[in-house]
Amino acid sequence: MIAAVVFLGVMGIYALVTPDTTAGSAKAGDCVQSTGSDSDPDLTVVKCSSKKATDKVAERHDGDYRCDQNKYSSYQETTRSRRLHHTRVDFTLCLSPLKKS
Numbered sequence: 001m002i003a004a005v006v007f008l009g010v011m012g013i014y015a016l017v018t019p020d021t022t023a024g025s026a027k028a029g030d031c032v033q034s035t036g037s038d039s040d041p042d043l044t045v046v047k048c049s050s051k052k053a054t055d056k057v058a059e060r061h062d063g064d065y066r067c068d069q070n071k072y073s074s075y076q077e078t079t080r081s082r083r084l085h086h087t088r089v090d091f092t093l094c095l096s097p098l099k100k101s
Contacts, residue, residue, distance in 0.1 A: 022045070023043035023044070023045070027057065029057065031046055031047065032057060033052040034055055041075060060091060062091050064089040067095075072094040074095065
């Protein structure tokens, strides 16, 4: 029993000190690394000074949003409802590519 309490305490501390780097935590001004493909991208929040940074989040919108295609590419995360057979857009990120030197 004591071991379980200690384990849960350690995991709680780990969760508090480990930053969330998922796309869901991205906000305007953050930089992201885009991996994967155009049809199945994977975004991770990284420091803008990192060589891994590929894009900067220009805008973040809850739900479905159409980014200005002349300025930005867009990334959306969705949730699929099994009961309703419906897909809902959770948020949209409007991304500006970073210029590599």
